[in-house]
Amino acid sequence: MNDKYWHVDLKNKTIVLIYMLYFGDMVSISPFLEVLRRAAEGSKIILVMDSRFQESVKYNPHIDEVIPFDRHGREKGMAATWKLGKKIGALHPDILLTLHGTARTTLMALAMHPKHWGGEEGTRIDSFLMDWPMTIETYNSHAVDKYLKVLERLGVKDLHHSGMRTFTSPLWDQKAEEFYASKGIGRDDRLVGISVGSSTAEKNWPAEKYGQTADYFADKGMIPVFFGVPSELALIRKATAVMKSKRYIIAAGELSMGEFMAAAGRCSLAFTNDSGPMYVFDSRGVPTIAMFGPSNAKFHHPLGPCSEAISSWDMPMGPEHVNKTIASGKYTPVSEISVEEVIHAGEKALRKAENLKMRRK
Incomplete structure (x- = not known):
């Protein structure tokens, strides 16, 4: 090196x-x-x-x-x-x-x-x-x-930064608000963002477990919003099929990339795989719980003060790319992460966010 x-x-x-x-x-x-x-x-x-x-x-x-x-x-x-x-x-x-x-x-x-x-x-x-x-x-x-x-x-000494950030526009913000309004979502509603897909199937926590997690927070008065691209609609349907609550929103395929970034910022909590949406939620200041399996949480975890990565195993530091890890089969599948563990992390993230909010007042 x-x-x-x-x-x-x-x-x-x-x-x-x-x-x-x-x-x-x-x-x-x-x-x-x-x-x-x-x-x-x-x-x-x-x-x-x-x-x-x-x-x-x-x-x-x-x-x-x-x-x-x-x-x-x-x-x-x-x-x-x-x-x-x-x-x-x-x-x-x-x-x-x-x-x-x-x-x-x-x-x-x-x-x-x-x-x-x-x-x-x-x-x-x-x-x-x-x-x-x-x-x-x-x-x-x-x-x-x-x-x-x-x-x-290259000689730069001052490396301090504000964390990962994404930037929207007034138009994207307006489109996101119009989308929520069209679904009956008010400004005071608390939303939990969910992204069930990723670029690689092996990185996906089971859709049914996302549904159970969404149900838990729906029972607490939050409204689950399922984000994603149209190709992930089948996974989203698997998630919603196990839900008892029928108050949820499917945003997959309804928003542009910029509008998604704006809409993500309205969420009070988010659950994702190791994926682009994980970084977006975290960059928008949303407490983000991210599930990792074959990919290494040490290298890619969200950075927010209220965010957390949950890994199915303690993957060692090393040169293994996720595709090589998947090909080897020598990892614990992400499906081994329990719903209870994820819910607990979500509850903890909400408490931390509330405490931070109170300290800033």
Whole structure:
């Protein structure tokens, strides 16, 4: 692992970041963006990202420009990658940082020809071309911290931040309120957000257990709101089928990404798998209980003061990617987490949130 440190002047520069991962990943770099903005006074910060998730950072005040890239559609080929790199190169970038290196980021960097290039290598040739090559995926720290380490290696001393944050707009806030109003939800109603899906089936806590958990909090006077994408509706139906209470809302497929972020902030409590919505709830200040199985809670747990990760096993620190862990079969399934344990964590989170609220008055 390359632990070399540099002293880089980040001020009054054009800084390009390439980071083309997923929804939750875009939320996890929000502390990095906050610290970079503070350290890079007078600089223009440009983020190149997957076009599918651009709403996640559209109103982030720490970014000056977002350049979306359709890496799974019409722009996925090498020619389109080179073309975009040349286009960005016309902006005369002073600094390029690749936060997740791939062959695509190497090609784009070569076309861009920045004055200085650092970050994670995408191919073996990168280390010969980079000014500041570094290992980012260290598997020994939280996702937020590994990106802050990039700035530390570039000489940034002040790494304090406000935690993971997402930013909405008045229009998204209005659309979320209109959605709730259309379902008979008032401003005084207490909502419990639930996200039953994730990118990988093995990461999903059983839908029926989500239903039992939702029922418990519905009995306490809260209204469960099931968020998600249309493909998760079958899981949501499994969850609601075991519920005794019929007062719940299905929001899956009803909201855009930005509207979901706004609607999530209305919740008093949330239950999720290790997923993008977990990071969103946590970033909106919602006490979040997240269930982990094959993925490692040590690296991806929510950060909020009232949030908690519940893991089905004590996964060791190490280089195992979740897909390798799943393939090995050497883990305790997330289904082993009990409903009672999750409910207890939810009750504790609500008490902590109430205590924090009282102390702030």
